[in-house]
Amino acid sequence: xxxxxxSPQSLIVQKGGISIIxxxxxxTAFDYFxxxxxxxxxxxxxxxxxxxxxxxxxxxxxxxxxxxxxxxFSLHIMDSQPGDSATYFCAALFGGYQKVTFGTGTKLQVxx
Amino acid sequence: xxxxxxxxxxxxKTRGQQVTLRCSSQSGHNTVSWYQQALGQGPQFIxxxxxxxxxxRGNFPPRFSGLQFPNYSSELNVNALELDDSAxxxxxxxxxxxxxxxxxxxxxxxxxxx
Numbered sequence: 715x716x717x718x719x720x721s722p723q724s725l726i727v728q729k730g731g732i733s734i735i736x737x738x739x740x741x742t743a744f745d746y747f748x749x750x751x752x753x754x755x756x757x758x759x760x761x762x763x764x765x766x767x768x769x770x771x772x773x774x775x776x777x778x779x780x781x782x783x784x785x786x787f788s789l790h791i792m793d794s795q796p797g798d799s800a801t802y803f804c805a806a807l808f809g810g811y812q813k814v815t816f817g818t819g820t821k822l823q824v825x826x
Numbered sequence: 827x828x829x830x831x832x833x834x835x836x837x838x839k840t841r842g843q844q845v846t847l848r849c850s851s852q853s854g855h856n857t858v859s860w861y862q863q864a865l866g867q868g869p870q871f872i873x874x875x876x877x878x879x880x881x882x883r884g885n886f887p888p889r890f891s892g893l894q895f896p897n898y899s900s901e902l903n904v905n906a907l908e909l910d911d912s913a914x915x916x917x918x919x920x921x922x923x924x925x926x927x928x929x930x931x932x933x934x935x936x937x938x939x940x
Contacts, residue, residue, distance in 0.1 A: 757931035757934050760928050814861075
């Protein structure tokens with residue numbers, strides 16, 4: 715079964731701190747790993763994505779770390795801000811087929 | 827904001843009724859996928875349409891059906907509604923290809939079945 719397991723379920727971080735969310739997958743056919751950010755009442759929005767031939771990708775305060783051998787990847791949010799408070803979903807999909815398999819989500823709260 | 831629009835934004839239906847949800851894809855995107863997101867859960871893939879043909883289906887019963895039109899807009903139809911069908915229904919559009927696999931989501935239709 716194509717599963718993506720995500721942890722933690724919820725996370726509270728102080729403003730300026732680092733938020734870390736972890737995901738693990740089973741299907742080695744996955745070749746694209748996006749992270750989505752979702753605010754209440756909105757659809758998921760693409761945040762950052764990585765392919766398995768790269769071990770790290772950084773965009774601004776957001777970094778994905780990817781460990782192909784362990785089948786794990788993580789999202790790091792540096793200098794977390796209250797505006798980052800949202801639910802984050804890791805996801806996986808494979809080659810040209812647009813079905814996105816989502817993780818279970820992490821509700822992030824950044825407190826002042 | 828993505829270019830994906832969904833209608834209506836909210837809907838209340840009675841158990842046993844039928845519902846149609848609509849999605850307009852982002853300009854140039856020929857693939858539309860539908861997802862069901864129950865409260866507190868990640869979205870679950872229902873099915874995908876590519877050039878008006880169903881191109882993959884998740885673990886949903888046949889009473890969930892869809893259509894894609896020549897302009898790539900799409901409909902999701904659910905027959906014989908059950909209470910468990912209450913969820914946020916998301917539409918995502920994309921353009922298949924190795925270098926462009928992002929799926930852009932609309933804001934969803936909140937369906938409540940009573």
